[in-house]
Amino acid sequence: MSETRNSPSAGNDAAIVVSNISKMFKLPHERVSSVKSILVNIARRRTYEKQQVLHNISFEIKKGEFFGIVGRNGSGKSTLLKLLSGIYTPSKGHIKVNGKLTPFIELGVGFNPELTGRENVFLNGALLGFTRKETLAMYDDIVEFAELERFMDQKLKNYSSGMQVRLAFSIAIQSKSDIYLFDEVLAVGDYAFQQKCYEHFKYLKSIKKTVVLVSHDASALQMFCTNGVLIENGEVQKVGTIQEVLKEYARQNVHREEEKQSKGRTAKKQVEGGEAVKLLGVHTELSGKKHKTFRPYEKITVVYEVEARQTVENPVVGLVIQDASGGQPIFATNTLDQNEKTGILRAGERKQIKFTIDNIFNDSTLYISGAVANQDRSQVYVRFFNAASFTTLGWDNTARGTVYLPHTIEIQ
Amino acid sequence: MLVKKILSKQNRALLHELVATDFKLRYQGSVIGYAWSLLRPLLLFLILYLVFVKFLRLGQDVPHFPIYLLLGIVLWNFFAEMTNQSLSSIVARGDLIRKVRIPRWIVVLSSSVSALINLALNLLVVAVFMIINGVDITFSAVWFPFILAQVYVFSLGVSLFLGAAFVKYRDISHIWEVALQALFYLTPILYPLTLVTNVTLQKLLLLNPMAQAIQDARNALVTPNTLTIAEVFHNSAARLLPLLLTVAMVIVGVLYFKKEAKYFAENI
Numbered sequence: 001m002s003e004t005r006n007s008p009s010a011g012n013d014a015a016i017v018v019s020n021i022s023k024m025f026k027l028p029h030e031r032v033s034s035v036k037s038i039l040v041n042i043a044r045r046r047t048y049e050k051q052q053v054l055h056n057i058s059f060e061i062k063k064g065e066f067f068g069i070v071g072r073n074g075s076g077k078s079t080l081l082k083l084l085s086g087i088y089t090p091s092k093g094h095i096k097v098n099g100k101l102t103p104f105i106e107l108g109v110g111f112n113p114e115l116t117g118r119e120n121v122f123l124n125g126a127l128l129g130f131t132r133k134e135t136l137a138m139y140d141d142i143v144e145f146a147e148l149e150r151f152m153d154q155k156l157k158n159y160s161s162g163m164q165v166r167l168a169f170s171i172a173i174q175s176k177s178d179i180y181l182f183d184e185v186l187a188v189g190d191y192a193f194q195q196k197c198y199e200h201f202k203y204l205k206s207i208k209k210t211v212v213l214v215s216h217d218a219s220a221l222q223m224f225c226t227n228g229v230l231i232e233n234g235e236v237q238k239v240g241t242i243q244e245v246l247k248e249y250a251r252q253n254v255h256r257e258e259e260k261q262s263k264g265r266t267a268k269k270q271v272e273g274g275e276a277v278k279l280l281g282v283h284t285e286l287s288g289k290k291h292k293t294f295r296p297y298e299k300i301t302v303v304y305e306v307e308a309r310q311t312v313e314n315p316v317v318g319l320v321i322q323d324a325s326g327g328q329p330i331f332a333t334n335t336l337d338q339n340e341k342t343g344i345l346r347a348g349e350r351k352q353i354k355f356t357i358d359n360i361f362n363d364s365t366l367y368i369s370g371a372v373a374n375q376d377r378s379q380v381y382v383r384f385f386n387a388a389s390f391t392t393l394g395w396d397n398t399a400r401g402t403v404y405l406p407h408t409i410e411i412q
Numbered sequence: 413m414l415v416k417k418i419l420s421k422q423n424r425a426l427l428h429e430l431v432a433t434d435f436k437l438r439y440q441g442s443v444i445g446y447a448w449s450l451l452r453p454l455l456l457f458l459i460l461y462l463v464f465v466k467f468l469r470l471g472q473d474v475p476h477f478p479i480y481l482l483l484g485i486v487l488w489n490f491f492a493e494m495t496n497q498s499l500s501s502i503v504a505r506g507d508l509i510r511k512v513r514i515p516r517w518i519v520v521l522s523s524s525v526s527a528l529i530n531l532a533l534n535l536l537v538v539a540v541f542m543i544i545n546g547v548d549i550t551f552s553a554v555w556f557p558f559i560l561a562q563v564y565v566f567s568l569g570v571s572l573f574l575g576a577a578f579v580k581y582r583d584i585s586h587i588w589e590v591a592l593q594a595l596f597y598l599t600p601i602l603y604p605l606t607l608v609t610n611v612t613l614q615k616l617l618l619l620n621p622m623a624q625a626i627q628d629a630r631n632a633l634v635t636p637n638t639l640t641i642a643e644v645f646h647n648s649a650a651r652l653l654p655l656l657l658t659v660a661m662v663i664v665g666v667l668y669f670k671k672e673a674k675y676f677a678e679n680i
Contacts, residue, residue, distance in 0.1 A: 025678060082677065085513050086513040087509075087510065087511070087512070087513055087677045088677055088678060089674040089675070103512070103513060105510075105511045105512070106511050109507065109508060109511045109512050110507070110508055110512070112433060112437070114436075114437055114440050115433065115436065115437075119433070119436070122429055123429045123430075123433055125425075126422075126425045126426040126428070126429035126430075127426065127429075127508060127512045127514060128512065129422050129426075129513070129514075130422065130425065131421040131422055131424075131425045132425045132428070133421075135425070
């Protein structure tokens with residue numbers, strides 16, 4: 001377990017080298033925060049639950065690179081950032097840092113409402129590891145960037161929250177360092193201020209500063225980063241160019257969404273009836289194969305498998321497609337209204353009923369409900385809710401609403 | 413090399429900001445503000461003077477007993493204030509420890525500097541009373557800075573230990589509160605050591621570095637009549653015992669703090 005900081009021995013073009021780091025937290029089963037419990041527990045050893053948050057993480061960040069660390073909440077990316085920052089100590093492995101590193105886990109750390117804006121700048125600067133002289137040198141730029149010239153001698157408690165955020169972010173952005181670490185701090189301030197921040201990132205990029213951005217939001221990373229790493233369940237899933245990493249991230253998200261539905265939905269899935277006609281299953285197909293995600297204009301085939309317990313004649317089969325809220329149907333159809341004869345279903349016979357729909361549903365996850373009834377619909381044999389789901393993607397928010405209707409726009 | 417690293421420009425700037433903030437906030441919203449730093453010890457001294465010198469008539473045989481008393485109180489208050497503040501300092505600054513990479517010991521050091529500033533102000537009050545009381549300053553006064561250094565080093569050792577331990581064991585604050593009270597009466601502060609007639613007990617009491625330092629300080633500044641450890645043991649080398657304890661305390665404090673500091677961020 002060693003950690004080298006500001007070591008000249010690290011590779012010359014590498015800003016940060018992470019080799020094989022693991023982090024384990026010991027969570028005592030019964031938190032011992034009193035002396036009595038130590039005395040009680042002196043005989044029997046305390047039992048810990050070991051929580052392995054990061055496992056054998058290795059990657060390298062080059063000097064002058066914008067590097068993205070992406071992962072869902074709870075993936076371990078924030079722990080990784082704290083390790084890179086030197087706030088946590090790795091349980092195993094080393095981190096080599098080449099140059100002055102300034103972490104921004106949170107903006108405006110140590111801000112005190114009773115101090116003036118000016119005093120807070122110097123306090124914050126010192127906490128970030130700057131000498132008084134260094135803070136003084138960047139003071140004017142900070143104030144100008146935050147647009148708070150007139151307010152610096154007022155107490156922070158008299159600032160609006162927007163002003164506080166601006167001041168904090170300005171310190172972060174104006175501070176002179178070699179390597180910056182930012183944790184989910186891009187989305188602050190109003191639109192105009194955000195534009196200024198983006199401009200500043202571009203500037204940092206042009207002067208070859210190393211910046212590490214941590215986020216679960218792909219768009220900000222896409223905009224600036226060249227390379228990145230995907231962390232999931234405390235492990236590196238992918239290291240490479242940001243495009244590759246984000247592609248893998250998106251793929252995993254879709255996959256997870258599907259799994260969640262197949263697991264989570266079973267609870268809400270409901271089937272009623274089934275004495276005369278039994279529902280064996282509902283699924284969706286693409287080109288004759290089971291499939292759950294559909295791209296624009298692909299043919300979605302919804303398949304019901306039913307088994308007749310009694311012989312029934314011309315049963316009516318209906319389909320309803322709804323979103324997760326279960327409100328107004330997005331689309332509903334049935335064999336009677338469409339004049340489809342279903343024929344005679346003999347006792348013990350199994351049949352498949354297939355509905356094929358062009359996918360014009362906007363990006364979303366949709367649920368299938370339906371029913372099988374007798375020919376004049378006076379008796380319902382089986383009724384089911386949320387029996388299956390499918391996901392549509394690929395419209396990429398080019399339009400809003402539940403469906404994507406082909407349309408043209410003319411200006412005359 | 414180590415000292416250079418400890419007192420790097422960045423660390424000095426941070427220490428300065430932390431102490432300055434602490435000082436600015438201490439008298440926030442009070443009418444006379446910083447004047448309290450001087451007024452408080454003055455008033456406290458007035459109470460002690462009335463109670464112990466006028467009503468209880470203690471220390472009749474000690475020359476300049478009021479000053480003798482005041483010096484003891486001032487040194488003890490420094491020890492109590494510094495250890496109390498350091499004890500909770502790491503936990504109280506948890507937000508910083510979890511979010512920025514600052515050397516952890518700077519937090520304890522900043523509490524100690526705040527206490528030192530108060531000590532300096534209190535000593536100023538003592539100096540004024542010494543002049544008013546006509547205390548003769550003798551050559552032995554040159555020892556006083558060394559005695560102060562010893563008190564500071566001992567307090568720092570205790571502070572580092574307590575500050576680190578408090579992160580894990582929150583009972584420490586209550587235990588220390590009681591322990592401080594007990595130690596206060598086990599240290600010859602309010603009473604002259606001559607009141608303790610048992611010589612073995614005198615020897616035991618003086619092994620406490622605070623007791624030894626307070627007696628030595630009184631001996632150096634106020635009156636050579638003060639019973640010091642060297643006299644009780646009839647041996648100047650006896651002074652080495654509490655000094656050794658002081659050094660041991662610092663070593664234990666520093667090592668324990670260093671061991672625990674790595675995990676402050678996750679344990680707070």
